[in-house]
Amino acid sequence: MKHITGDELQAIRKYGRKTIAFISQELGISVKTLMNWEKGVGTPNTNQFINILKLCEVDSYLYIDQLMNSAPDTVFDARFINDLCNKKGKRG
Numbered sequence: 001m002k003h004i005t006g007d008e009l010q011a012i013r014k015y016g017r018k019t020i021a022f023i024s025q026e027l028g029i030s031v032k033t034l035m036n037w038e039k040g041v042g043t044p045n046t047n048q049f050i051n052i053l054k055l056c057e058v059d060s061y062l063y064i065d066q067l068m069n070s071a072p073d074t075v076f077d078a079r080f081i082n083d084l085c086n087k088k089g090k091r092g
Helices: 006-015 020-027 031-039 046-055 060-069 078-087
Strands: none
Touching: 006 031, 006 046, 006 078, 020 031, 020 046, 046 060, 060 078
């Protein structure tokens, strides 16, 4: 199974046009924790990850479906996230 990378977390946050401070506050975590996740040091738990997707207006069902059905080396970068969300009519 594919694991979420720091670059993917950052791409999701940037897609949603959210700051590290905003996401951290909403999740009830420190800014440093989120910064570490985005650097690849640790990862959010499942609930935190789903909440990040929601806060950034990324369709969690579609994202997780793609995550589960993609090749292990698929990169979920900003372009991938924009393309994915545009398929569902979300802003890009």
